[in-house]
Every structure is written in C-alpha cells, then in structure tokens.
Amino acid sequence: MIKYVKDYIDGYYAGTVKFNRERVDLVNYIKREIEPRITSGEIYFDSKQIENCINYIEKWFFPLEDFQKFIISFIFLYFTENHRNVYRKIFIMIARGNGKNGLISGIISYLSTPMHGIKKYNISIVANSEDQAKTSFDEIYDTIESNSKLEKLFGKPGKKEIKNIQTKSILKYRTSNGNTKDGLRDGAVVFDEIHQYESNKDVKVHISGLGKRPNPREFYIGTDGYVRDGFIDRMKDLAKRVLDGTSKKWNAIFPFICKLDDERQVDDKDKWELANPMFSEPMSEYAQGLFETVCEDYDDLEEEPSGREEFMTKRMDLPVTDIERSVATYEELVATKQEFPDTRGLSAVGGFDFASIRDFAAVGVLFRIDDTYVFKAHSFVRKAFVDQIYGYSKPKDSINGKKQYAPIKKWEEQGFLTVLDEPSINPRHVAAWFAKMRDEEGLEFKAICGDRFRLDILGPAFEEFGFTLPKGKKEEISVDKIEIINNPRAIDSLLAPRIEDAFANLKVNFGDNDMMRWYTQNVLRRLKGDGNVEYVKKEDVRRKTDGFKAFEYAMYRADEIVQSVGEDFTEITDWFF
Known part of the structure; x- marks a missing residue:
C-alpha cells in the first residue's frame, strides 16, 4: 500500500x-x-x-x-x-x-x-x-x-x-x-x-x-x-x-x-x-x-435560528430532514400574546390579503417598536362560507363529520373579525379599515402592501378613501401609498429569515388576537429543492392563512418603521393562550 x-x-x-x-x-x-x-x-x-x-x-x-x-x-x-x-x-x-x-x-x-x-x-x-x-x-x-x-x-x-x-x-x-x-x-x-x-x-x-x-x-x-x-x-x-x-x-x-x-x-x-x-x-x-469562521456561523444560529438549514447542509454536509414544518412552534405562538403598546400617531406599514372575495380577507397594521414587530389585525369573512365550513350560525363540535377548526362566533364577539352577509366581500371594507386606522388613530402609513391579484376591484376603493395607487414599478414609497407585490410567492424566501428569527427570538406581538395565532399555525413552511422557502397552506379549505399573509406583506416594508416607545405540525385546539 x-x-x-x-x-x-x-x-x-x-x-x-x-x-x-x-x-x-x-x-x-x-x-x-x-x-x-x-x-x-x-x-x-x-x-x-x-x-x-x-x-x-x-x-x-x-x-x-x-x-x-x-x-x-x-x-x-x-x-x-x-x-x-x-x-x-x-x-x-x-x-x-x-x-x-x-x-x-x-x-x-x-x-x-x-x-x-x-x-x-x-x-x-x-x-x-x-x-x-x-x-x-x-x-x-x-x-x-x-x-x-x-x-x-x-x-x-x-x-x-x-x-x-x-x-x-x-x-x-x-x-x-x-x-x-x-x-x-x-x-x-x-x-x-x-x-x-x-x-x-x-x-x-x-x-x-x-x-x-x-x-x-x-x-x-x-x-x-x-x-x-x-x-x-x-x-x-x-x-x-x-x-x-x-x-x-x-x-x-x-x-x-x-x-x-x-x-x-x-x-x-x-x-x-x-x-x-x-x-x-x-x-x-x-x-x-x-x-x-464556522464557529462564528454556529454562534449566529442562537440569534438567527432560520440559518440552521444552510449551516447543516453547507458547513456540516448533512441536510436537515424537516423540509416541511410550521412557521412557529407552539411556544413561540404563545409568546405572541402580549399587551399592545400605545401606537397612536406612529408610523406603520399596512398589509392586506384579498385573494378570494368569497371567504376571507385580512388586513393589518405593522409597527416596529424596540425591535419587536407589533401587528394589529382584523378579518372580514362571508357568512355563507363560515356557516358551511365552521358552523358559525349554529356552533357545534364538528361540521360534516369533520372537526371544528375555528371559533368564528367567539372571535367575532372579541372584535377580531367582521362577518359579512354579502354575496362577495366588498373591497370597500378593506380600504375603509385602513382609512379608519389612519384617521382615528393618526397613523402615518409608509406603505400598504398587498398582492396585485384583485387590484382591479381594490384600486378604486383605495382611491375613494384617499390612498395613492402605484403608477410604475419603480415609483418611490410615499405616505399612504399602496405598494403592490407583483410576485408574492417570491418574497417568501426573502422574508423567511426575518419572520422566523422574529418568532424564535420572541419578537412578534399579536396581542389578544388568537385568530392571528390560528392563521400562523395553519402555514406550512416548505423547503424547496433549490434551498428557498415557500409558505403554503396545511389544508386548502378550512385552514385559512390570510392573516399571516397580510403580516408577511407588511413585513416586506418593515425597515420603513423603526421606532421606540418610553413546531411541529400539531393541532392547537384550545385558543385560550
């Protein structure tokens, strides 16, 4: 030899x-x-x-x-x-x-x-x-x-x-x-x-x-x-x-x-x-x-745990096996239940998801306060849809033999959603909610971000309430400007580190809104073959993700609003966090 x-x-x-x-x-x-x-x-x-x-x-x-x-x-x-x-x-x-x-x-x-x-x-x-x-x-x-x-x-x-x-x-x-x-x-x-x-x-x-x-x-x-x-x-x-x-x-x-x-x-x-x-x-x-260098990369995982897949795959040559998992663990979701600070008069970024006009629409305003992402959200839901899927009018444990997934009546009573008895969700509800936040709470919107889908029906409603629609892709952000995301799926990988590190470091505040925790629990974080992340629904019909997508869209412009004031795929059935 x-x-x-x-x-x-x-x-x-x-x-x-x-x-x-x-x-x-x-x-x-x-x-x-x-x-x-x-x-x-x-x-x-x-x-x-x-x-x-x-x-x-x-x-x-x-x-x-x-x-x-x-x-x-x-x-x-x-x-x-x-x-x-x-x-x-x-x-x-x-x-x-x-x-x-x-x-x-x-x-x-x-x-x-x-x-x-x-x-x-x-x-x-x-x-x-x-x-x-x-x-x-x-x-x-x-x-x-x-x-x-x-x-x-x-x-x-x-x-x-x-x-x-x-x-x-x-x-x-x-x-x-x-x-x-x-x-x-x-x-x-x-x-x-x-x-x-x-x-x-x-x-x-x-x-x-x-x-x-x-x-x-x-x-x-x-x-x-x-x-x-x-x-x-x-x-x-x-x-x-x-x-x-x-x-x-x-x-x-x-x-x-x-x-x-x-x-x-x-x-x-x-x-x-x-x-x-x-x-x-x-x-x-x-x-x-x-x-x-590898030691520094390893130490960074404590503050940026979303980098673990890259570290394991490239530094240790051992790809992680959990290519699909929830965006946040149960403990991280529980930690989002915090008291809201006073946000009147602050700068904010709005986010909305209006992908379907026949079931759910979600809106929210994002504040970044002392490095914590504070998100106040509201949802609009069609009565016919929540009656059929969640038993809204006649609450019961199961619907069509399937487990009850969302306490719509309770969330309505808490003010987290509005039930609309309409053939489709009127886009004026979305625009009016942002106008209310602007006018009654004195918020300064740096941008309001959402998917280009449905812009044809949302655009006139936003303009009616004094918001500015984009005239070109390269137009600068301005106050009360609607920011359209042309390819929302593409921002999943871009924003995944920010979003997941924020959850892992307990820097997300959803207040008492258990519906936001439900939305987030319904999101499946999937690692694609090219190493990029995409966010998909765990189940298409009953597990809605609209509120999380509104949060994600708002996070797209989170850097505009830095200010300071004075796990597993498991079912979460008890929403009294």
Missing part, C-alpha cells in the same frame, strides 16, 4: 484523525477490494505519478493536507495489465470551505502537463453557472499568470481556454446546459456543485466525448444540497453500493464523503472534523481561520 493511503488510514486507527461513517466504510472497502488486488498484482499505485502530482501542486498552488494526498493516490491507481486507470468516476463530497475547488484546480492542471504523459488530454469544468464553472479555471489562470516558469509550459493563458504548449491539452469551463457542448474530445470532465443537478441529462452530454483519449476521468465535487432524489442522491446511492459491496462493479466509483453522521453532533465542535477534514489536528493556518 502506498505511503499516503497507509498513513491516512493509520491516523484513523490511532485516533489522530476522526472519520465519519462513509470514510470508515471506505477503509473497509480498501481492505476488501484494493489490498487483495494489489497483493495479487492485478492493480498498482503509480508512485511516480502520485509524487509528481503532489509536488506539482505544492510547488505551484498550495501545501496539501493528508486527506488530499490520500485522494490523489486513487486518481493514479491503475490496472497492471494495460495501465488503465481503475477509477473513471471520482466523487468528492466535503463541507464548504475545505478546498474542493483548489484541489481540483491543482489536479487538472497537472493532468494537462507532460508529466501526466497524455497529449491532447482536454479538460472541461462544468457547473450550473458560469461564475461557478470559472472558479477552478480562474485559479489556474491566476497561478500561471503569476509564474513566468509556468507560462513557458502553458503560454499566455486565455480568458476562455488555457492550452498547454507541449501536450496541446486544452482546459475550458462550461455551464451544465448541454447546448454549450461543442464537441471537444475531453480526457477529463469536472462537474462542480453537483447538488444543483436535478438529473444526469446534462452530465451524459458532457461525458459523451470521453474515451477518445486514454484514461478518461469524471470528477464530481460539491457539498450536499436541497434537491432530493436528484443527481447527487443517485451518486450517494452508487457510492454506498460500492462501499458495501452490492454494486455490480467494485470500481464503479471512488467516493470520498465527509459529513456528520448525526444531526446532534453539530453541537460538539470536536465532531466537526467528520464533515471538515481540514479540522484534523494539527490544523494549518488556513484550517484555523476556517474553523473560526
């Missing part, structure tokens, strides 16, 4: 290096599949290539860590009979900041040199965006440009491609869109940030040119992501089958995967090494800086 592999594994046995489950499985795989084949002479590590590659990277790029030398060794593992590389696919999944791109930059730069010994060994770097695809390309470009000796080998690097003078090997970057493939006969392809790939369609296009040069290689690098049942999950599944011996090909892939084994390990900083191999002792200067 070559030194770099033996030393790294011995470090694990000695306890100086901590391995996650996948690396332990890799050690067992090496003992089962690699060592016997080396002993029999079927395969061998090309020590000259390995030493040359390591020396090349350390001379021109940066000092290598033990785990990086371990990975490099398997790139140059060959079959003895024909000197064909054992691994065509190399899969590196490590937490953010651990030098995946830097390592790949050094490796592919080396593969294009005469030391690798293959002429016209072209290499493509592929990613979803051009900026990401250029990460390694630019690093190689900068390294060559800053070293005159390398320029003798590569010439003057171009902005689109880098060509080795002696081997004629070309290095290019591309986006994952298969239409950008122009027929280059690649020797190797690097697929970066593979967590963003939904399928292998574009991958297949880019590897179609492989095999025309000796020893083709596919490098797959990245940190785990939010897309489930996509390309990266299939790669992880293949890796698992290779490691446990159930794959049809024992050498179908070389997987180097670093991640936490369990979500609870995140609170033990000594366990971070499982996802961050840079954190093995003794840490380099770079690793020490990275560790401090």
Whole structure:
C-alpha cells in the first residue's frame, strides 16, 4: 500500500484523525477490494505519478493536507495489465470551505502537463453557472499568470481556454446546459456543485466525448444540497453500493464523503472534523481561520435560528430532514400574546390579503417598536362560507363529520373579525379599515402592501378613501401609498429569515388576537429543492392563512418603521393562550 493511503488510514486507527461513517466504510472497502488486488498484482499505485502530482501542486498552488494526498493516490491507481486507470468516476463530497475547488484546480492542471504523459488530454469544468464553472479555471489562470516558469509550459493563458504548449491539452469551463457542448474530445470532465443537478441529462452530454483519449476521468465535487432524489442522491446511492459491496462493479466509483453522521453532533465542535477534514489536528493556518469562521456561523444560529438549514447542509454536509414544518412552534405562538403598546400617531406599514372575495380577507397594521414587530389585525369573512365550513350560525363540535377548526362566533364577539352577509366581500371594507386606522388613530402609513391579484376591484376603493395607487414599478414609497407585490410567492424566501428569527427570538406581538395565532399555525413552511422557502397552506379549505399573509406583506416594508416607545405540525385546539 502506498505511503499516503497507509498513513491516512493509520491516523484513523490511532485516533489522530476522526472519520465519519462513509470514510470508515471506505477503509473497509480498501481492505476488501484494493489490498487483495494489489497483493495479487492485478492493480498498482503509480508512485511516480502520485509524487509528481503532489509536488506539482505544492510547488505551484498550495501545501496539501493528508486527506488530499490520500485522494490523489486513487486518481493514479491503475490496472497492471494495460495501465488503465481503475477509477473513471471520482466523487468528492466535503463541507464548504475545505478546498474542493483548489484541489481540483491543482489536479487538472497537472493532468494537462507532460508529466501526466497524455497529449491532447482536454479538460472541461462544468457547473450550473458560469461564475461557478470559472472558479477552478480562474485559479489556474491566476497561478500561471503569476509564474513566468509556468507560462513557458502553458503560454499566455486565455480568458476562455488555457492550452498547454507541449501536450496541446486544452482546459475550458462550461455551464451544465448541454447546448454549450461543442464537441471537444475531453480526457477529463469536472462537474462542480453537483447538488444543483436535478438529473444526469446534462452530465451524459458532457461525458459523451470521453474515451477518445486514454484514461478518461469524471470528477464530481460539491457539498450536499436541497434537491432530493436528484443527481447527487443517485451518486450517494452508487457510492454506498460500492462501499458495501452490492454494486455490480467494485470500481464503479471512488467516493470520498465527509459529513456528520448525526444531526446532534453539530453541537460538539470536536465532531466537526467528520464533515471538515481540514479540522484534523494539527490544523494549518488556513484550517484555523476556517474553523473560526464556522464557529462564528454556529454562534449566529442562537440569534438567527432560520440559518440552521444552510449551516447543516453547507458547513456540516448533512441536510436537515424537516423540509416541511410550521412557521412557529407552539411556544413561540404563545409568546405572541402580549399587551399592545400605545401606537397612536406612529408610523406603520399596512398589509392586506384579498385573494378570494368569497371567504376571507385580512388586513393589518405593522409597527416596529424596540425591535419587536407589533401587528394589529382584523378579518372580514362571508357568512355563507363560515356557516358551511365552521358552523358559525349554529356552533357545534364538528361540521360534516369533520372537526371544528375555528371559533368564528367567539372571535367575532372579541372584535377580531367582521362577518359579512354579502354575496362577495366588498373591497370597500378593506380600504375603509385602513382609512379608519389612519384617521382615528393618526397613523402615518409608509406603505400598504398587498398582492396585485384583485387590484382591479381594490384600486378604486383605495382611491375613494384617499390612498395613492402605484403608477410604475419603480415609483418611490410615499405616505399612504399602496405598494403592490407583483410576485408574492417570491418574497417568501426573502422574508423567511426575518419572520422566523422574529418568532424564535420572541419578537412578534399579536396581542389578544388568537385568530392571528390560528392563521400562523395553519402555514406550512416548505423547503424547496433549490434551498428557498415557500409558505403554503396545511389544508386548502378550512385552514385559512390570510392573516399571516397580510403580516408577511407588511413585513416586506418593515425597515420603513423603526421606532421606540418610553413546531411541529400539531393541532392547537384550545385558543385560550
């Protein structure tokens, strides 16, 4: 066994290096599949290539860590009979900041040199965006440009491609869109940030040119992501089958995967090494800086808990499993029951949700007082609808065999809603409520925000009460201005950190309005495949969310009103908080 592999594994046995489950499985795989084949002479590590590659990277790029030398060794593992590389696919999944791109930059730069010994060994770097695809390309470009000796080998690097003078090997970057493939006969392809790939369609296009040069290689690098049942999950599944011996090909892939084994390990900083191999002792200067950065990110979660998904996924390489959950826990909702401060004469932002004119409409005014979001809300509901769905006129425990979900009569008596015996909700009710808040409580509206949907019927009502409708998308905010949100679903992800951190830090005040707590409990916070958040209803008909959406729309302009004055998807059936 070559030194770099033996030393790294011995470090694990000695306890100086901590391995996650996948690396332990890799050690067992090496003992089962690699060592016997080396002993029999079927395969061998090309020590000259390995030493040359390591020396090349350390001379021109940066000092290598033990785990990086371990990975490099398997790139140059060959079959003895024909000197064909054992691994065509190399899969590196490590937490953010651990030098995946830097390592790949050094490796592919080396593969294009005469030391690798293959002429016209072209290499493509592929990613979803051009900026990401250029990460390694630019690093190689900068390294060559800053070293005159390398320029003798590569010439003057171009902005689109880098060509080795002696081997004629070309290095290019591309986006994952298969239409950008122009027929280059690649020797190797690097697929970066593979967590963003939904399928292998574009991958297949880019590897179609492989095999025309000796020893083709596919490098797959990245940190785990939010897309489930996509390309990266299939790669992880293949890796698992290779490691446990159930794959049809024992050498179908070389997987180097670093991640936490369990979500609870995140609170033990000594366990971070499982996802961050840079954190093995003794840490380099770079690793020490990275560790401090990750510590700061972790500490920030106390005040900004909404960042936990990003931290777990990118810093610990372990995506959280609760992609669907409530916006706020029961305890956080209880904490919104606070006494309202005196808000007369203050600046405010209004919010309204008028998506349907046949069931509910919600309105509210938002104040930001001493860093607490105070939201006074009211709702308008159609009598025919609440009779049918909630048994308003004849209150009872169940309606049509289904559990009673909302005490409409009680909330009406408390003044939190108005029941309208109308064929549809008249938009004048919405506009009149804001006019009342403006005129009777002396509020200064910086904006009133709502969905563009129904603007055709709401617009004249607002104008009737002296509010200004927007004339263009870029018009500045002014007092009593109606702010229209053209794509309300798009603001979910934008506002999610602010809203969820406010609940988590107990900085939301809904007063005695249990209906607002009901609205909020009905919202499902869903994490999409791209990592963005969307707010959806837990159930379409009975679980209304209008009040929460009005609150969200008002939060869109919360920065306009900073002033100071002197969990689970469980049913909450008792609204006496």
